[in-house]
Amino acid sequence: MTYKDLFTNSAFVGSFPSYENLPEDEGQEIAFCGRSNSGKSSVINAITKNKKLAKTSKTPGRTQAINIFSLKDNPSKKLVDLPGYGYAKVSKAMRNEWAESIDEYLNLRTSINGLIIIMDIRHPFKDSDELLINWCEQTKVPVIALLNKADKLSKNKIVSEVSKAKKNLNNLTTKCEVIAFSSKDFFGLDGLTQSLGEMLGE
Numbered sequence: 001m002t003y004k005d006l007f008t009n010s011a012f013v014g015s016f017p018s019y020e021n022l023p024e025d026e027g028q029e030i031a032f033c034g035r036s037n038s039g040k041s042s043v044i045n046a047i048t049k050n051k052k053l054a055k056t057s058k059t060p061g062r063t064q065a066i067n068i069f070s071l072k073d074n075p076s077k078k079l080v081d082l083p084g085y086g087y088a089k090v091s092k093a094m095r096n097e098w099a100e101s102i103d104e105y106l107n108l109r110t111s112i113n114g115l116i117i118i119m120d121i122r123h124p125f126k127d128s129d130e131l132l133i134n135w136c137e138q139t140k141v142p143v144i145a146l147l148n149k150a151d152k153l154s155k156n157k158i159v160s161e162v163s164k165a166k167k168n169l170n171n172l173t174t175k176c177e178v179i180a181f182s183s184k185d186f187f188g189l190d191g192l193t194q195s196l197g198e199m200l201g202e
């Protein structure tokens with residue numbers, strides 16, 4: 001089985017304002033989460049080889065919706081782009097709304113097969129990232145800690161950051177993996193698509 005083109009030409013299913021609006025809870029989903037500016041949209045674009053699929057933006061906090069994409073050859077398998085978090089300018093009410101919608105998604109959505117937490121490799125494991133990891137531990141949702149922007153570091157530093165991250169997640173009982181990645185030069189793309197494919201049972 002080659003995973004290389006599994007996510008190429010994924011289709012946009014829709015944009016949903018909150019958990020209640022999501023389509024039927026069926027098939028298999030992998031969700032993507034990350035602080036604003038961690039590169040969540042760029043990672044989704046890199047995986048799907050579509051520069052425009054998840055809009056990238058230099059303006060943090062632009063989108064609060066849940067966006068869903070489905071695999072070209074199997075629409076029951078989906079990538080779910082959850083709202084970003086950690087914007088300084090967002091009100092407390094909006095932050096609570098974010099937490100509620102993600103908490104509901106992780107606790108209630110039976111089609112969830114895994115959560116990808118996208119972090120800047122230079123500043124990983126901020127409070128909200130840790131909160132998500134704890135939710136995954138409680139709900140036994142498998143996690144990939146994706147250390148993005150690896151192009152900003154030397155090869156040695158990448159290895160040491162991956163090893164530090166693995167130590168940090170050492171005591172988790174839910175399935176978990178650490179992957180260094182760059183959506184700029186596609187470092188780690190083959191490994192990531194393989195892990196995502198396996199999560200989706202491909």
Ligand code: GDP
Pocket residue numbers: 034035036037038039040041042043055056057058060084148149150151152181182183184185
């Ligand atoms: P989002 O807010 O998490 O969806 O982040 P975006 O995908 O919009 O990216 C935020 C900024 O980080 C943009 O300026 C991107 O060009 C940049 N960026 C994203 N991924 C990478 C990466 O792997 N390497 C580098 N150097 N920059 C990146």
